[in-house]
Amino acid sequence: xxxxxxxxxxxxxxxxxxxxxxxxxxxxxxxSHPELELVYxxxxxxxxxxxxxxxxxxxxxxxxxxxxxxxxxxNDEIYYQGISTLKAKAIVVYFxxxxxxxxxxxxxxxxxxxxxxxxxxxxxxITGKTNQLIAKKLEKLVQKKDFEMIVGLxxxxxxxxxxxDIAFINSDLYVPxxxxxxxxRLSAVFEYLKENYNEEISLIKIAEIANLxxxxxxxxFKLKTKKSFVEYLNEIRVSNxxxxxxxxxxxxxxxxxxxxxxxxxxxxxxFKKLTGTTPKEYRKKAETNL
Numbered sequence: 001x002x003x004x005x006x007x008x009x010x011x012x013x014x015x016x017x018x019x020x021x022x023x024x025x026x027x028x029x030x031x032s033h034p035e036l037e038l039v040y041x042x043x044x045x046x047x048x049x050x051x052x053x054x055x056x057x058x059x060x061x062x063x064x065x066x067x068x069x070x071x072x073x074x075n076d077e078i079y080y081q082g083i084s085t086l087k088a089k090a091i092v093v094y095f096x097x098x099x100x101x102x103x104x105x106x107x108x109x110x111x112x113x114x115x116x117x118x119x120x121x122x123x124x125x126i127t128g129k130t131n132q133l134i135a136k137k138l139e140k141l142v143q144k145k146d147f148e149m150i151v152g153l154x155x156x157x158x159x160x161x162x163x164x165d166i167a168f169i170n171s172d173l174y175v176p177x178x179x180x181x182x183x184x185r186l187s188a189v190f191e192y193l194k195e196n197y198n199e200e201i202s203l204i205k206i207a208e209i210a211n212l213x214x215x216x217x218x219x220x221f222k223l224k225t226k227k228s229f230v231e232y233l234n235e236i237r238v239s240n241x242x243x244x245x246x247x248x249x250x251x252x253x254x255x256x257x258x259x260x261x262x263x264x265x266x267x268x269x270x271f272k273k274l275t276g277t278t279p280k281e282y283r284k285k286a287e288t289n290l
Contacts, residue, residue: 015095015096015099016093016094016095016099016149016150016153017092017093017094017095018091018092018093018138018141018142018144018149019091019092019093019094020089020090020091020142021088021089021090021091021092022087022088022089023087023088023089024079024082024086024087024088025044025075025079025080025086025088026044026046026073026074026075026088026090028072028073029072029246029286030049030070030071030072030242030243030246030286031070031071031072032068032069032070032071033067033068033094034067034068034096035067035094035095035096035097036064036065036066036067036094036095036096036097036117036120037064037065037092037093037094038062038063038064038065038092038093038134038138038156039061039062039063039064039065039073039090039091039092040061040062040090040091040092040134040135040138041057041058041059041060041061041062041073041089041090042059042060042089042090042091043059043087043088043089043090044059044075044079044086044087044088044089044090045057045058045059045075045076046073046074046075046076046079046276047073047074047076047274047275047276047277048061048063048071048072048073048074049070049071049072049074049239049242049275050063050065050069050070050071050123050169050170051069051070051071051122051123051169051170051239052170052235052236052239053123053169053170053235053239054235054238054239054274054275055169056276057073060131060135061125062125062126062127062131062134062135063123063124063125063126063169064120064123064124064126064160064166065120065123065124066117066118066119066120066121066122066123067097067121068121069121069122069123069170070243071123072242073088073090074275074276074277074282074285075088076276077276077277077281080285091138091139091141091142093138093141093153093156095153097117112161112162113157113158113160113161115161116157116160116161119168122168122169122170123168123169123170124160124166124167124168124169125166125167125168125169126160126163126165126166127165127166127167128165129165130159130160130163130165130166131165133159134156134159134160137152137155137156137159138156140152141153141156186210186220186221186224188209188210189206189209189210189221192206192209193206193232193233193236194236197233197236197237197240197259197260198237198240198258198259198260199260200260201233201260203217203218203229206229217229233260234270234274235274237259237260237261237270238259238270238271238274238275240259241255241256241259241267241271241279242275242282244258244259245279245282245283245286246283246286252264252267252268252279252280255267255279256268256279267279
């Protein structure tokens with residue numbers, strides 16, 4: 001099995017697509033695409049994986065995704081038991097950044113939107129009043145067609161570019177290399193973890209890479225990522241384990257070892273804690289959805 005890489009706008013035969021989904025459970029596999037995507041979950045709950053982040057989603061969850069960041073929404077186990085009253089409902093908007101043309105992004109008036117698009121490669125969670133306003137606009141956008149749809153999308157993008165009700169889903173690991181934040185003290189740490197997540201990594205070693213004492217490193221890392229170092233490392237390992245479960249036929253124990261876990265039992269426990277399912281159940285769902 002391979003991670004599914006698609007071009008949504010080609011499949012939909014449209015540069016902008018607004019889709020209202022209602023299913024027994026969300027069926028898309030772990031995938032990525034060049035189009036930008038706005039997802040508003042109206043009903044259902046479970047775990048969503050965006051890049052290296054594994055978090056719970058509930059009704060009202062709203063996320064904006066930049067180009068080519070891998071993602072999947074996995075409903076909790078109860079959704080796969082055939083209970084007719086449970087539904088997975090969402091409104092999803094796909095569009096290609098290039099539809100506006102290069103001149104659009106050179107305008108002074110669109111710099112905030114351009115900056116928002118560039119930062120969205122980390123994934124953006126939308127909360128607060130902005131979430132509520134956009135949810136209402138999305139309900140109306142589903143009914144619009146042609147140029148009215150484009151106008152509605154512009155209004156939503158304008159809100160997002162000005163809003164403070166947003167939080168990045170991934171750490172600086174997903175910021176492009178030309179971004180200034182890559183030059184900060186933790187950039188070497190993120191690069192090291194990306195290449196060596198499958199090795200045994202001590203706090204002393206990782207603090208040395210950041211040129212900090214272990215105590216100072218823990219404090220800075222928590223401030224920067226809103227997570228402890230161990231939590232972040234486990235999310236990277238589990239995210240890569242998800243990829244191996246989907247793309248390969250390796251056994252669970254082998255995947256555990258390749259992702260830096262000494263025992264399969266520890267791997268299984270942490271995997272279920274972060275994704276809500278065991279590795280075996282995750283692979284089975286992925287095979288069903290492909």
